[in-house]
Amino acid sequence: MPDRLxxxxxxxxxxxxxxxxxIQRATRVVDRLVVAVAVSDGKEPLxxxxxxxxxxxxxxxxxxxxxxxxxxxxSFSSLLVHFARDVGAGIIVRGLRxxxxxxxxxxxxxxxxxxxxxxxxxxxxxxxxxxxISSRFVKEICRLDGDIxxxxxxxxxxxxxxxxxxx
Ligand code: ADP
Numbered sequence: 382m383p384d385r386l387x388x389x390x391x392x393x394x395x396x397x398x399x400x401x402x403x404i405q406r407a408t409r410v411v412d413r414l415v416v417a418v419a420v421s422d423g424k425e426p427l428x429x430x431x432x433x434x435x436x437x438x439x440x441x442x443x444x445x446x447x448x449x450x451x452x453x454x455x456s457f458s459s460l461l462v463h464f465a466r467d468v469g470a471g472i473i474v475r476g477l478r479x480x481x482x483x484x485x486x487x488x489x490x491x492x493x494x495x496x497x498x499x500x501x502x503x504x505x506x507x508x509x510x511x512x513x514i515s516s517r518f519v520k521e522i523c524r525l526d527g528d529i530x531x532x533x534x535x536x537x538x539x540x541x542x543x544x545x546x547x548x
Pocket of ligand 1: 390
């Protein structure tokens with residue numbers, strides 16, 4: 382049987398412990414995982430694409446050599462279903478937090494299904510410890526001088542802090 386390849390797309394601005402939990406769960410479902418960092422210009426990310434990719438790579442490396450060997454981190458700027466087709470992924474992985482995520486994910490999956498019938502979207506739930514974490518609030522809390530250490534890794538925390546210290 383060929384390897385089952387999954388694609389986990391997101392903005393990862395920055396990557397949180399919630400994202401990392403989903404990445405770990407995804408590696409139990411697929412043989413190989415491509416974590417795809419979206420350019421997401423429309424969202425005006427705090428971190429540039431390269432830095433977001435760097436952070437995701439560092440976090441993936443922290444999962445240990447065995448797991449990291451099955452994970453590839455890439456950036457993309459094309460339509461998600463085109464990128465999935467280009468890398469040969471048959472599964473798109475998304476994380477589901479609360480009801481608030483549902484509508485957006487429902488629409489995106491529905492439209493992707495219309496565009497291609499070859500890809501299935503699979504939703505994974507993070508552990509309850511991490512479910513409520515969002516990159517948006519991590520940035521907001523840090524910007525207002527709050528403690529984000531339980532939401533992101535020490536390395537990411539350092540980068541977010543540095544970003545706001547400059548401003
Ligand atoms: P996007 O811009 O595509 O929403 P994000 O980086 O915000 O990118 O999120 C990528 C994916 O990870 C989305 O499916 C999102 O719902 C999921 N996700 C983010 N944070 C969490 C979390 N704490 N628990 C579960 N899923 C999460």
